[in-house]
Amino acid sequence: MSSKNKYNPQPESSRSTYILGGLAVLVIAVLVIGGVIWQSNRSKPRNDGYGGVQNSEVQVALQDDGVVLLGRPDAATTVDLFEDPMCPYCAELENKNGQELAQAIDDGKVAVRYHVLNFLDQLSASGDYSTRAVAASECVAETGDAVAYSAFHAALFSPSNQPKENGSSDHTNEELAQIAGDAGASDEAVQCITTGAKVEQARAHAEAGRQALAASGATGTPAVVKDGTVIDALSNENWVSQL
Amino acid sequence: MWIKVVSLLARLSLAAVWLVSGALKVADPAQTIIAVRAYQLLPEDLVRPVANTLPFFEIALGLLLLIGLAVRATAAVSAALLLVLIAVIVSVWARGLSIDCGCFGGGGAADVNGWDYTKEILRDVGFLALAVWLIVFPRSPFALGLGSRATFSVTPQQTVAE
Numbered sequence: 001m002s003s004k005n006k007y008n009p010q011p012e013s014s015r016s017t018y019i020l021g022g023l024a025v026l027v028i029a030v031l032v033i034g035g036v037i038w039q040s041n042r043s044k045p046r047n048d049g050y051g052g053v054q055n056s057e058v059q060v061a062l063q064d065d066g067v068v069l070l071g072r073p074d075a076a077t078t079v080d081l082f083e084d085p086m087c088p089y090c091a092e093l094e095n096k097n098g099q100e101l102a103q104a105i106d107d108g109k110v111a112v113r114y115h116v117l118n119f120l121d122q123l124s125a126s127g128d129y130s131t132r133a134v135a136a137s138e139c140v141a142e143t144g145d146a147v148a149y150s151a152f153h154a155a156l157f158s159p160s161n162q163p164k165e166n167g168s169s170d171h172t173n174e175e176l177a178q179i180a181g182d183a184g185a186s187d188e189a190v191q192c193i194t195t196g197a198k199v200e201q202a203r204a205h206a207e208a209g210r211q212a213l214a215a216s217g218a219t220g221t222p223a224v225v226k227d228g229t230v231i232d233a234l235s236n237e238n239w240v241s242q243l
Numbered sequence: 244m245w246i247k248v249v250s251l252l253a254r255l256s257l258a259a260v261w262l263v264s265g266a267l268k269v270a271d272p273a274q275t276i277i278a279v280r281a282y283q284l285l286p287e288d289l290v291r292p293v294a295n296t297l298p299f300f301e302i303a304l305g306l307l308l309l310i311g312l313a314v315r316a317t318a319a320v321s322a323a324l325l326l327v328l329i330a331v332i333v334s335v336w337a338r339g340l341s342i343d344c345g346c347f348g349g350g351g352a353a354d355v356n357g358w359d360y361t362k363e364i365l366r367d368v369g370f371l372a373l374a375v376w377l378i379v380f381p382r383s384p385f386a387l388g389l390g391s392r393a394t395f396s397v398t399p400q401q402t403v404a405e
Contacts, residue, residue, distance in 0.1 A: 021312055021387055028306050035269070035299040043272050043291060088280070088351055092273045123352060159280065159287050165352030166341045234273055 046237065047100040053150035055106035060146040063113075066134070066205020068141040070149060071111020077243055078111045079231070082213045082223040085133035085156055086120035086165055090222040093233055094157040100240045102150055110243050114153070117213065117221065118206035120165065128199075129163055129170040135202035136176040139192035140185045151183035247393045250383035253373040254308050257321060260370055261305030267348040268298035278350020281342040282335055300324075308377075311386020318377035325371045329364055336360040 053070065060070045071078065083090040104110045116137050118130035126132075133156060140152045155161055161179060163170035171179070177193035192198060216225045224231040224239065233239045268275045272294070279285065279294040304324070307317045332344055336357065343353035344363050382393035 017387065017389060024306075024310055024312055024387060028303050031306070032299045032303045035302070036296050039269065039272055039295040039299070040292075043276060043295060088277045089273060092276065159290070164281065164283065168339075 042237070043096065045095055045099055046097055046240075047103055050099040050103050051151075052099070052154050053102045053105050053146055056147075057108075058105055058146040058150075060141050060144060060149040062138055062141040065208050066116075066138060066202065067209070068114040068116070068137060068149065069111060070114065070141075070146060071105050072108045075105070075108050075111035077109070077226065078113060079243065080113045080115060080212075080216070080223075080225040082115045082117060082209065082216075082218065082221050082225070083157075084117045084120045084221050085130050085137075086124055086163060086170075087221045088162070088165065089220075089234060091157040091159060091162050093222045094154060095159075096237060097233065097240050098154055098157075102154075104240050104243065105150075110240075115209035115212060116206065117209045118203065119210055123165040124163055124170045125167055126170050126172075131203050131206060132173055132176060132196065132199055133171075134206050135196065135198040136173075136180060136193045138198045138202055138205070139189045140180050140183075142192070143186045143189045145184065145186060145189075148180075148184040148186070148189070152180050152185055155179050155183050246380050247383055250377060250380045250393070251385065253376045254311060254314060254383050254386070257318070257370065257373045257377065258305045258308035260373075261301045261308065261321070264347055265298040265301035265305060268294075268301070268345075271348060274348065274350050275345065278343070278345025281340070281345070281351045282331055283338075283340065284331060284334065311383065311391045312388040314377055314383070314386065314388060314391035315381035318374045318381060322371055322374040322378065325367050325374060329367045329371070332360055332363055332367070 055072070057072050058070065059073065060068060062068055069078075083093075101110070101112065105112060114137070116130075116134045118128075118134055121128050121130045124130060137149075137153070137156070140149050156179065161171070173194050173196050177190045180193055181187075181190045213221070213223055216223065216228070216230060218225060218230045222233060224233040226243065231239050236242075275298065276291060276294040279297075280287075280290045285293060301324075304317055304321055307313060308321075328344075328346065335342055335344075341352060341355055343349040343351060343355060345351070346363065346367075381391050383391065384393055386392045
């Protein structure tokens with residue numbers, strides 16, 4: 001007998017198979033489409049379209065230890081925000097909650113103390129990008145222009161500007177000054193950044209900030225600390241509204 | 244007989260790979276976005292949509308394989324996706340980037356060397372082998388689809404006149 005005569009039974013079509021199969025495809029399709037929509041909403045910027053701080057009552061001040069205080073004098077509460085300019089998770093936090101936080105600052109709900117750190121310096125192409133970005137942040141804060149500071153801070157962490165860790169390039173002081181100028185910083189701030197006037201003290205301030213971060217009990221950046229308690233901002237997207 | 248057993252094992256293993264990989268990405272969306280961005284292959288506008296969609300696409304592939312529906316087609320899509328992932332890792336290696344692949348969680352800049360990339364590629368080649376096997380031998384027991392089903396015993400449906 002040749003192999004052509006071998007009886008090869010195939011499963012016969014059955015209605016229950018088609019129904020079950022169709023149902024399965026439907027369930028999987030719903031799961032996938034629903035999942036993608038849910039995920040997209042989760043990672044969308046909150047309060048999108050608001051922009052940065054806009055209220056002229058909001059003030060920005062560069063404190064002695066390099067901490068930048070941004071908020072209205074009558075703000076209901078104050079939180080500490082620890083970040084490194086190279087840190088991608090900080091950029092994600094900025095993307096998700098940045099505009100929401102700006103409105104909360106405008107409304108007087110919260111004032112933010114920005115502690116900008118530099119521990120990711122060695123992952124930058126130039127070797128000291130974080131330190132120079134800290135210096136740039138201090139230059140802009142010193143001018144007292146809160147709207148410009150908020151815009152500059154957002155620009156610093158936007159994916160189009162933030163250098164990649166272990167990347168092949170980052171920004172020179174001139175480029176940082178350009179970003180600040182585009183954000184509305186004064187010529188004085190632009191000059192301060194270009195000349196690198198605050199870089200040395202930025203190094204010391206960032207080190208102090210790093211110690212403050214360790215003392216707060218947080219394990220890494222971004223870290224949001226309120227009244228001594230660390231808030232898990234990355235996993236709780238409602239953290240601003242819960243302040 | 245053993246072909247069906249290997250197919251069953253391949254189907255369930257590949258299903259597990261996709262389900263675990265997808266679930267880990269869904270659990271940490273911020274890290275998935277960072278992982279996709281770190282490859283520096285997509286324009287920024289595409290990073291988030293891809294990072295949001297890829298995990299659920301993997302879960303869909305895993306579910307289809309798990310219930311044994313359209314196994315050959317799903318295996319073909321799996322093979323294509325794995326080839327893309329291998330190509331992307333090779334691209335990252337060739338450009339001298341140092342990142343974690345983010346295939347099972349993780350992602351972003353990391354302290355990796357050529358050996359780590361080799362291991363990731365070999366692992367993906369192993370998964371690719373499973374997918375290719377299923378393209379050739381898609382039938383296995385405990386499967387829903389008509390083209391994916393094979394039983395251990397044969398029930399004669401009708402007599403054949405010789």
